[in-house]
Amino acid sequence: MRSIVPQSVWRWQIAAYLFLAGAGAGAVIVSVVGDFLGYAVAAKIALGFGVPAVAFSTLFLISDLGHPEKFFTAVLHPSTSWISRGVFILSGLIVSGGLVILLWVWPFGAVLDANQSLRAALEVITFIFAVATCTYTGILIGVIISRPFWNNPLLPILFLVSAVSTGIGGVFLFAPVASSVLGIAPGATAEFVKRLESADLILLVVEALAIYLYLALVFDRAPEAAGLLLKGELSGLFWGGFLGVGLIVPVAIELSAVVTHQAASQSLATLVAGASLLIGGFLMRLLILAAGIRSPLMVRTPFRVRPGF
Amino acid sequence: MPRWGMVIDLLKCIGCYGCQMSCKAEHATPPGVTLARVEVSETGTYPNVTRVNLPLLCMQCNNPPCESVCPTKATQQRADGIVWVDEEKCIGCKYCMIACPYGARYFVEDTNAYFGDQGLTPYETAGYAHHRPGVVQKCDYCRHRLDDGMAKGLVPGVDREATPACVINCMAKARFFGDLDDPTSEVSQLVARAQAFQLNPEFGTDPNTHYLPAGRSIVPVDPKDVTDGKR
Numbered sequence: 001m002r003s004i005v006p007q008s009v010w011r012w013q014i015a016a017y018l019f020l021a022g023a024g025a026g027a028v029i030v031s032v033v034g035d036f037l038g039y040a041v042a043a044k045i046a047l048g049f050g051v052p053a054v055a056f057s058t059l060f061l062i063s064d065l066g067h068p069e070k071f072f073t074a075v076l077h078p079s080t081s082w083i084s085r086g087v088f089i090l091s092g093l094i095v096s097g098g099l100v101i102l103l104w105v106w107p108f109g110a111v112l113d114a115n116q117s118l119r120a121a122l123e124v125i126t127f128i129f130a131v132a133t134c135t136y137t138g139i140l141i142g143v144i145i146s147r148p149f150w151n152n153p154l155l156p157i158l159f160l161v162s163a164v165s166t167g168i169g170g171v172f173l174f175a176p177v178a179s180s181v182l183g184i185a186p187g188a189t190a191e192f193v194k195r196l197e198s199a200d201l202i203l204l205v206v207e208a209l210a211i212y213l214y215l216a217l218v219f220d221r222a223p224e225a226a227g228l229l230l231k232g233e234l235s236g237l238f239w240g241g242f243l244g245v246g247l248i249v250p251v252a253i254e255l256s257a258v259v260t261h262q263a264a265s266q267s268l269a270t271l272v273a274g275a276s277l278l279i280g281g282f283l284m285r286l287l288i289l290a291a292g293i294r295s296p297l298m299v300r301t302p303f304r305v306r307p308g309f
Numbered sequence: 310m311p312r313w314g315m316v317i318d319l320l321k322c323i324g325c326y327g328c329q330m331s332c333k334a335e336h337a338t339p340p341g342v343t344l345a346r347v348e349v350s351e352t353g354t355y356p357n358v359t360r361v362n363l364p365l366l367c368m369q370c371n372n373p374p375c376e377s378v379c380p381t382k383a384t385q386q387r388a389d390g391i392v393w394v395d396e397e398k399c400i401g402c403k404y405c406m407i408a409c410p411y412g413a414r415y416f417v418e419d420t421n422a423y424f425g426d427q428g429l430t431p432y433e434t435a436g437y438a439h440h441r442p443g444v445v446q447k448c449d450y451c452r453h454r455l456d457d458g459m460a461k462g463l464v465p466g467v468d469r470e471a472t473p474a475c476v477i478n479c480m481a482k483a484r485f486f487g488d489l490d491d492p493t494s495e496v497s498q499l500v501a502r503a504q505a506f507q508l509n510p511e512f513g514t515d516p517n518t519h520y521l522p523a524g525r526s527i528v529p530v531d532p533k534d535v536t537d538g539k540r
Contacts, residue, residue, distance in 0.1 A: 065443075295509065
């Protein structure tokens with residue numbers, strides 16, 4: 001009997017895109033929500049990480065093409081193709097997010113400060129594109145009915161929760177760098193990072209719950225894929241990599257930070273939590289992609305073999 | 310306008326891979342690309358076991374999922390039902406390979422030689438001129454044979470020259486080809502049999518490639534069973 005092999009059409013390049021675009025768009029969501037809650041400086045740091053990350057992620061998509069030089073023709077079929085729709089969504093996020101960043105920079109900075117309604121409108125548009133970027137990828141692969149592991153309404157939700165969580169992980173890593181480069185006092189972001197830690201704790205619990213529900217849903221519909229993930233070729237990366245490094249490590253760090261009320265923003269622990277969140281986010285996408293194997297082809301055989309023959 | 314279809318009789322198929330090899334010969338496909346292929350599996354529990362030979366090719370679906378996901382409209386469906394790839398438009402995103410339930414699509418990264426360091430054989434050199442690297446390829450029912458043959462007034466499914474290579478090369482005569490819109494054609498009469506089936510109809514793809522099951526008694530087609538060519 002042949003062993004079941006993982007899906008190999010879309011490999012790590014697509015996983016890297018899904019991860020980086022998700023983390024970037026997640027950071028944009030964090031930024032808009034943070035700005036709304038009054039953390040203006042920290043929101044700029046999150047946006048400064050998020051938009052470039054999304055822009056960079058598209059390079060993985062383009063490099064995976066057989067003809068990267070013609071990538072722009074991928075917009076031609078938005079009526080049915082989620083790749084075409086995705087190009088519009090990504091372009092929308094990069095343009096609107098880039099516009100917000102541009103308007104911070106001298107001499108345009110005064111424009112947004114003077115015009116709060118323009119600022120709010122731009123941020124809302126960017127927020128919508130960011131949510132769309134996180135979720136459309138779940139639809140992109142979720143609409144493929146012959147790959148039952150993906151064909152699941154929870155997938156876009158799972159991608160969204162994980163995107164915001166990995167976006168927070170990116171902010172954990174990026175905030176100290178941005179603070180030192182831009183000369184922002186570390187204390188200005190400490191309060192924001194602390195709030196992010198408790199928010200991410202909730203997100204990770206939701207994510208773990210979503211993963212559990214997801215697996216419960218696909219267990220009957222895609223037994224081969226579930227077996228591949230839980231006890232087959234992918235099981236080591238799933239249990240050790242995604243669940244261990246990507247989920248348990250950050251939950252432990254964030255839980256201890258919340259319980260002990262320590263100012264964790266400067267601590268090494270926050271950096272470790274950020275790194276493990278990013279590793280977990282990448283592994284989740286890599287594993288979901290790899291587990292998306294085709295349904296077996298069913299040959300209708302009213303076949304009768306004589307007993308003992 | 311005809312609607313081309315194929316019927317593969319699994320009772321007659323002996324798993325000789327003749328279709329796979331004739332397809333490679335017809336299209337000079339690079340290593341790893343088998344536009345027509347045979348998947349062999351075993352089923353049942355001892356002692357009631359059997360071997361299933363499943364010849365596969367593009368099912369030429371009436372509702373092709375590969376066509377709707379294509380972002381550049383490189384994958385198209387002709388009026389006669391044949392689904393094909395415009396290699397000039399394909400950017401090699403491979404979404405169609407993700408979407409095809411039958412694994413009928415192949416990404417040709419580059420046209421490698423079969424014999425490694427010895428370079429391309431004259432046959433490969435001639436054949437590979439038709440393959441553009443970096444695009445997705447698929448079976449198109451040998452549309453060049455159909456079109457060229459019909460231009461000469463030949464009938465696909467009847468005249469060898471106008472019939473897909475895998476069909477005329479099947480030594481067990483397990484493959485049939487013809488117009489599914491013509492109720493008197495051989496394929497229409499075979500499809501009209503109650504036992505004929507499509508692979509995984511639950512995907513809603515409505516393939517124009519049909520199968521006859523391996524386990525059945527051999528009954529000649531009775532014209533009385535044929536009503537309007539549809540089941």
